[in-house]
Amino acid sequence: MAQGVVSLLLWVAVVASALAQVGVVQWHRDLLQVWHLEDARRAGLQQDYTRLLLEKGALTAHGRIDQLARKELKMTEPEQVQVLPE
Amino acid sequence: MNASPNQQTTEEVAGIARWRFALVMAVFGCLLAAVLVRLVMLHTIDQPFLFEQGEKRTVRQEVQPAMRGMITDRFGKPLAVSAPVVNLWINPQQVNIQQLPLAAKDLGLPAAQLVKKMERAASEGRSFVYLKRQAEPELARRVLDHRIAGIYGEDDFRRFYPAAEVTAHTVGIVNIDGKGQEGLELAFDEYLQGQEGSRQVVKDLYGNVIKQLQVNAVATPGQTLALTLDLRLQYLAYRELKAAVAQHHAQSGSAVLLDARTGDVLALVGQPSYNPNNRAGLRAEHMRNRAVADVIEPGSTMKPFTVAAALQSGRFSPSTEINTSPGYVRVKNKTIRDHRDYGVLDITGVITKSSNVGVTYLSRELGADNMWDFLSKAGIGQASVLGFPGEAVGSLPYPEQLDALRLATVSYGYGLSVSPLQLAHAYTAFTQKGCIRPVRLIKANSSDENCQRVMSEKVARQVLNMLETVTGKGGTGTRARVDGYRVGGKTGTAHKVGRQGYEDSEYTAVFAGVAPISDPELVLVVVVDAPQGKEYYGGEVAAPVFSRIMEQALRLRQVAPDDGKVPTLQMAGGPA
Numbered sequence: 035m036a037q038g039v040v041s042l043l044l045w046v047a048v049v050a051s052a053l054a055q056v057g058v059v060q061w062h063r064d065l066l067q068v069w070h071l072e073d074a075r076r077a078g079l080q081q082d083y084t085r086l087l088l089e090k091g092a093l094t095a096h097g098r099i100d101q102l103a104r105k106e107l108k109m110t111e112p113e114q115v116q117v118l119p120e
Numbered sequence: 121m122n123a124s125p126n127q128q129t130t131e132e133v134a135g136i137a138r139w140r141f142a143l144v145m146a147v148f149g150c151l152l153a154a155v156l157v158r159l160v161m162l163h164t165i166d167q168p169f170l171f172e173q174g175e176k177r178t179v180r181q182e183v184q185p186a187m188r189g190m191i192t193d194r195f196g197k198p199l200a201v202s203a204p205v206v207n208l209w210i211n212p213q214q215v216n217i218q219q220l221p222l223a224a225k226d227l228g229l230p231a232a233q234l235v236k237k238m239e240r241a242a243s244e245g246r247s248f249v250y251l252k253r254q255a256e257p258e259l260a261r262r263v264l265d266h267r268i269a270g271i272y273g274e275d276d277f278r279r280f281y282p283a284a285e286v287t288a289h290t291v292g293i294v295n296i297d298g299k300g301q302e303g304l305e306l307a308f309d310e311y312l313q314g315q316e317g318s319r320q321v322v323k324d325l326y327g328n329v330i331k332q333l334q335v336n337a338v339a340t341p342g343q344t345l346a347l348t349l350d351l352r353l354q355y356l357a358y359r360e361l362k363a364a365v366a367q368h369h370a371q372s373g374s375a376v377l378l379d380a381r382t383g384d385v386l387a388l389v390g391q392p393s394y395n396p397n398n399r400a401g402l403r404a405e406h407m408r409n410r411a412v413a414d415v416i417e418p419g420s421t422m423k424p425f426t427v428a429a430a431l432q433s434g435r436f437s438p439s440t441e442i443n444t445s446p447g448y449v450r451v452k453n454k455t456i457r458d459h460r461d462y463g464v465l466d467i468t469g470v471i472t473k474s475s476n477v478g479v480t481y482l483s484r485e486l487g488a489d490n491m492w493d494f495l496s497k498a499g500i501g502q503a504s505v506l507g508f509p510g511e512a513v514g515s516l517p518y519p520e521q522l523d524a525l526r527l528a529t530v531s532y533g534y535g536l537s538v539s540p541l542q543l544a545h546a547y548t549a550f551t552q553k554g555c556i557r558p559v560r561l562i563k564a565n566s567s568d569e570n571c572q573r574v575m576s577e578k579v580a581r582q583v584l585n586m587l588e589t590v591t592g593k594g595g596t597g598t599r600a601r602v603d604g605y606r607v608g609g610k611t612g613t614a615h616k617v618g619r620q621g622y623e624d625s626e627y628t629a630v631f632a633g634v635a636p637i638s639d640p641e642l643v644l645v646v647v648v649d650a651p652q653g654k655e656y657y658g659g660e661v662a663a664p665v666f667s668r669i670m671e672q673a674l675r676l677r678q679v680a681p682d683d684g685k686v687p688t689l690q691m692a693g694g695p696a
Contacts, residue, residue, distance in 0.1 A: 066332055077204060077275070080187070081257055084203040084280075091198050091282030096355035111675070
């Protein structure tokens, strides 16, 4: 009698762990999928970040700012004696 | 119907059926046994082989590239940045030739040529051919979206250099595999590189990861390398140097700008340069970092050190008078000449007029040991500690090699060699109150308080005041002046060494200087190599470049004018 109960319990445990195994595998894959999406998002953001970094570098290059200041804003270097127009 | 034949037939039939039944059963039994044997064989004897084959088809070792660290200037502006790209590759065994033109069109490649190439690769049995390396991610996505069998993408990084040729020599360059080849990219390769990640995954037929088996290493990006360079100063030094080299049709040139107080390298530029973003047409001579790797004979720019050594000995003062008449002196079998007979000069005058005879006299009084000692303490002929690949050490002859003639030549900057960086570094001895610190290119958090005493603070100040007279009235470096500031420096013009000794008409024009004199902020050395044309003196070629770079650098660093004659800005009708 006791042996029967033990084997029944073991049988239930085996079935339960088998089902759990399937469930865990599925869970693992789901998580992997989520991680993949997040990783792709990270890669995308990194791509944007470096692109923006390079863009900023190009736009704020000293030579360019210097040119813009001289040509568009008509800025000049201060001289020793200078009368500023109103 | 008769019963007996019927019965007979039944008996016959039953007899036949029995052995037939046995036969069929036996055959089935055999088949079953065969299947069983096969099953057992597959599970025991063939199992390792089959398992391996199965793994080969599904389990993949994936390598995740690590992002290389950035190189930035002292304010964090990027000088070298890695951006994600995709390497497209083809397995010619799997590729669908009919679809190839689609990909070729996206990539702008001639379709027919690509098809032919793939057919050849397939017939050679190759299973990996790069379609395009380092394609922009958007482009790669477009190509991969055609879902052409046999075309794959792999993540990679590409190095971009926003300041391009302006910082090319210092920052260096990586090869297509992301390994440092030149400059700091090479010197700090390991630091920048980071750690590649690797993991084992199970993939399905379409290359999707369905299971992650094992992570062997997590990808860790490389570290950021912050330099002491100031990109603004680097830009303007580069621009002015480039203009000067073009104007004088010089072979090459370099400029080194140091922080006079700490020895930080603020700008390090060379000409000719190259664009590290476009590797096509790279030439070795353009990749040479002339400010660090080339040595020059410093010529007269060494004279302040001879004078400083003399002052440090305590036997001379700035007003000690030396008779340089008749403008030449014979040492052994050589005649050392001045431009003209300067007559009696005080020591300040020796620097102002750049008198070879004067420093020859001083060095003879000092002796070889004292001279050598002083110069080597100032870092001449010593390795600068930048850790830069191909960094030149220069040379300084040992005292026992210095006979009377060589001692005399060393006193005015011949017979020894320095890199422009070493020359600038040596000049910081004057600006750091006689105590010299190692030059730095990598930004350090703590300032190095250890310094090497070269001369007393008093001597350093005296020499600075002498250097100011060079740009003053009657000096050789008047074109180095900067409006509003007291500027000091020393011109140098050295004959270049050719096949038969010193060339008569090939020169190196040098200017080394300091500004502002009242409280030095910047040290700048400009070298223009082999200027062609009528102007070739350091005071004519290098000094104007010095003046232009210094003027803008002082303004950018917001250094207050110190010459005491700057009037305040007047505003007409400005706000009350």
